Amino acid sequence: MSALVTILDDEPAIREMLSEALTEAGFRTLTFGRATEFEAALRRTTPDVCLVDLGLPDRDGLSLVHRLALEQGATVIIISGRAQVQDRVTGLELGADDYIIKPFDPSEVVARVRARLRGPKQAAATSNTARFNGWTAHFERYALEDEAGIETPFSHAEGEVLRLFLESPKRLITRAHMQESLGGAAGESFDRAMDVRISRLRTKLREDPKNPRLIKTIYGAGYIFLGDVVWV
Structure with a gap:
């Protein structure tokens, strides 16, 4: 049915x-x-x-x-x-x-x-390419491609965070969930590392650092990725 x-x-x-x-x-x-x-x-x-x-x-x-x-x-x-x-x-x-x-x-x-x-996770599990808001993320070669076909490389560590966001769009991702999913010891060093990775991703996605459209910080809670994601 x-x-x-x-x-x-x-x-x-x-x-x-x-x-x-x-x-x-x-x-x-x-x-x-x-x-x-x-x-x-x-x-x-x-x-x-x-x-x-x-x-x-x-x-x-x-x-x-x-x-x-x-x-x-x-x-x-x-x-x-x-x-x-x-x-x-x-x-x-x-x-x-x-x-x-x-x-x-x-x-x-x-x-x-x-x-x-x-289900986004089911689709993501079988794909290494995701499209969202004019961008295409190529995880097999660690590159972000814009609508004009211009590519910007990202690191493996940045890719781990990006994939986490793209697999759970429009869902609150807490610091604890990030630590559990990505590994590493919880604490100030982990939080600082996540801040750096997310800041770099925002720069590569050409986000306004004062008012990002895609990766939103929910103060005291975590992050929400507001993009519309399709795994291909």
Whole structure:
């Protein structure tokens, strides 16, 4: 049986557009205009992916996302007109798996749903190449390629950190998780080494050091990689 995608949005045109695009792609869909209707349906069915708008008329979308992630264990993709980085970070910290900003192309939503069902780690385990936000990371030869085809080399150590981010996009990665995944003794020396690697990666990705777009620091918690990643 094909995967079930629920669509929660108070705009009928968006619900219809998403439902048609997902149905054509082979998914089953259920649509809802209010959170109360959606929550009632959850008692009868278990969706594979939930598309949730934050601007709901009868409920705060962020609290609903948090509940879905914690209690239902559902894959949650936020669809919102809120484009501020802090809104995206908050949604992802509360447990959302992805964040799509309105307006959007329906084909993009279909691609994101497929990617989440496939699982980034599963795809990453069989690939050494990842594309994200105009960049291509070639791990087999340790190089970052931009849209113009210009390559910038990165070190093995920098590659370990980059791969960790690309395997878990839009998820909070704590210092403890980094230490566990990358090895090395926890403490000030490890933290300093991570700071240096991340700073170098930001430079190679041409990030603004005062306001990086891709690798965001969550002070006191860790990092979130906000890029849209596809392993090829």
